[in-house]
Amino acid sequence: MQNNEQLLQAFENYLAQTEFPAEPELLYAPIGYSLAGGGKRLRPMLLMLACGIFSDDTQRALPAAAAVEVFHNFTLLHDDIMDNAAVRRGKPSVFAKWGQNVAILSGDAMLICAYRLLSAIPPQLLPQVLATFNTMALEVCEGQQYDMDFENKPKVSVVEYMHMIELKTSVLLAGAVVIGATLGGASEEDCRKLRRFAIELGLAFQLQDDLLDSYGDERLGKAIGGDILEGKKTYLMITAMSHADEPTREVLRSTYRKQGISDQEKIDTVKAIYDSLDIPRLTEQQISLRFERALAILDTLSVGAERTKGMRDYAAGLMGRKH
Numbered sequence: 001m002q003n004n005e006q007l008l009q010a011f012e013n014y015l016a017q018t019e020f021p022a023e024p025e026l027l028y029a030p031i032g033y034s035l036a037g038g039g040k041r042l043r044p045m046l047l048m049l050a051c052g053i054f055s056d057d058t059q060r061a062l063p064a065a066a067a068v069e070v071f072h073n074f075t076l077l078h079d080d081i082m083d084n085a086a087v088r089r090g091k092p093s094v095f096a097k098w099g100q101n102v103a104i105l106s107g108d109a110m111l112i113c114a115y116r117l118l119s120a121i122p123p124q125l126l127p128q129v130l131a132t133f134n135t136m137a138l139e140v141c142e143g144q145q146y147d148m149d150f151e152n153k154p155k156v157s158v159v160e161y162m163h164m165i166e167l168k169t170s171v172l173l174a175g176a177v178v179i180g181a182t183l184g185g186a187s188e189e190d191c192r193k194l195r196r197f198a199i200e201l202g203l204a205f206q207l208q209d210d211l212l213d214s215y216g217d218e219r220l221g222k223a224i225g226g227d228i229l230e231g232k233k234t235y236l237m238i239t240a241m242s243h244a245d246e247p248t249r250e251v252l253r254s255t256y257r258k259q260g261i262s263d264q265e266k267i268d269t270v271k272a273i274y275d276s277l278d279i280p281r282l283t284e285q286q287i288s289l290r291f292e293r294a295l296a297i298l299d300t301l302s303v304g305a306e307r308t309k310g311m312r313d314y315a316a317g318l319m320g321r322k323h
Contacts, residue, residue, distance in 0.1 A: 010059070014065075020032055053310075063120035074107045080094065146163070162235075172202075178191050178198075204288075204294065
């Protein structure tokens with residue numbers, strides 16, 4: 001069995017060998033640019049680790065891992081247009097660098113390339129993998145639409161928010177692990193359990209992202225308080241709204257739009273409310289609950305604990321935790 005570093009290296013080598021034509025340059029250059037941007041390679045790693053739980057031949061998972069990563073980056077190209085985002089992973093987004101039309105068309109081409117990569121999967125497994133991939137892809141679009149709907153919705157419940165991030169974040173992880181497990185020869189029951197594992201892990205990951213946006217370290221590469229300044233309905237904001245009295249809710253609703261005060265003052269005002277309502281601890285509690293639930297699911301698979309060690313270690317590293 002390959003260790004996690006070897007799996008990542010094998011994936012990076014495979015992706016680097018996935019060549020795109022030189023012309024037309026404005027169609028293909030942005031694809032290479034976005035894929036070379038790094039990122040965590042979270043989805044392909046989960047796919048290959050899931051395959052490795054059931055098979056020592058993780059090479060067979062490389063085309064599908066690349067397909068999932070190309071699909072994920074396609075969604076980011078289009079997300080950046082919708083969000084008017086100038087920066088992605090610390091450098092100009094494709095949208096900012098080449099413009100909206102290029103980002104739309106290159107994104108479309110990436111989606112097609114993702115399906116082309118899937119065609120390298122063994123024919124007997126292709127219908128099953130395609131069904132998983134297609135469901136995942138549609139659900140990601142549903143999650144993005146809910147996220148956009150929330151911008152104009154006066155009140156969003158915690159239940160609605162959790163459903164949205166399950167679709168927007170978790171289902172892509174779930175699709176990746178189910179495809180990997182399928183390629184590794186897993187039973188239907190084990191695939192079902194791994195899907196649940198990835199859903200819980202994805203929820204923990206997104207909630208941690210929400211928390212870090214307000215309470216993280218700028219050395220992580222993102223400015224602190226961006227969600228507060230955008231007036232974004234994150235888990236922290238929604239939980240605070242449900243715990244606050246009406247005058248405090250009004251402060252939470254209006255601070256990001258307030259004229260005459262600095263961005264830092266806006267962030268400090270909202271964070272002071274979060275602190276008074278114990279929101280960081282409540283969020284941490286939810287993160288831990290989801291993460292522990294995910295790990296517990298790994299114990300129920302039909303394989304020995306040594307087969308799931310790589311996945312367990314990777315999940316713990318992702319959450320910055322010891323387990």
